[in-house]
Amino acid sequence: MKTIYESFSEDDTASVGAALAAKCRGGEVIKLSGGLGAGKTAFVKGFVKNAAENSADVVSSPTFSIMNIYSGTKFPIYHFDTYRVKNSVEFEYSVGLDYFEGNGVCLVEWAEIIEDVLPCTAISVFIENDPSVGGDYRKITVTFPD
Ligand SMILES: Nc1ncnc2c1ncn2[C@@H]1O[C@H](COP(=O)(O)OP(=O)(O)O)[C@@H](O)[C@H]1O
Numbered sequence: 001m002k003t004i005y006e007s008f009s010e011d012d013t014a015s016v017g018a019a020l021a022a023k024c025r026g027g028e029v030i031k032l033s034g035g036l037g038a039g040k041t042a043f044v045k046g047f048v049k050n051a052a053e054n055s056a057d058v059v060s061s062p063t064f065s066i067m068n069i070y071s072g073t074k075f076p077i078y079h080f081d082t083y084r085v086k087n088s089v090e091f092e093y094s095v096g097l098d099y100f101e102g103n104g105v106c107l108v109e110w111a112e113i114i115e116d117v118l119p120c121t122a123i124s125v126f127i128e129n130d131p132s133v134g135g136d137y138r139k140i141t142v143t144f145p146d
């Protein structure tokens with residue numbers, strides 16, 4: 001099932017993330033793609049705000065740490081950024097794949113880099129710019145596999 005959202009601000013994008021968090025039960029893997037500055041981290045911020053035990057948790061890009069962990073009210077949240085990971089082999093070697101089979105929710109920025117080791121049940125979030133509409137405009141496509 002595919003749903004398209006239109007976002008006109010960072011807050012709008014965060015709200016789409018928060019709405020997805022409300023639907024999660026634990027065990028989901030969420031793939032985020034869309035290029036640098038698309039709004040992947042903004043989406044995760046909204047997700048964490050909805051689902052975290054401490055909604056004041058500050059979400060930052062885990063680019064330099066590969067993963068940040070937030071404790072959620074319903075499930076732990078694992079936030080990955082694989083921008084600096086070469087490929088899935090390197091990811092599997094350094095981080096491992098256990099998180100994708102656990103009870104937490106995994107949100108993976110730059111998911112396309114490690115696509116081949118992500119479960120086929122993963123939910124995909126694709127964020128696109130469209131400068132012809134406006135600099136802050138984003139089209140967000142959320143796809144749940146059939
Ligand atoms: N509609 C929008 N949704 C999300 N971010 C937006 C939007 N409009 C402008 N921005 C800006 O774009 C940037 C997105 O940054 P970030 O979420 O870190 O992107 P990414 O993680 O995809 O690299 C922020 O500076 C944010 O303020």
Ligand SMILES: [Mg+2]
Nearest residue numbers: 040041061109
């Ligand atoms: Mg980011």
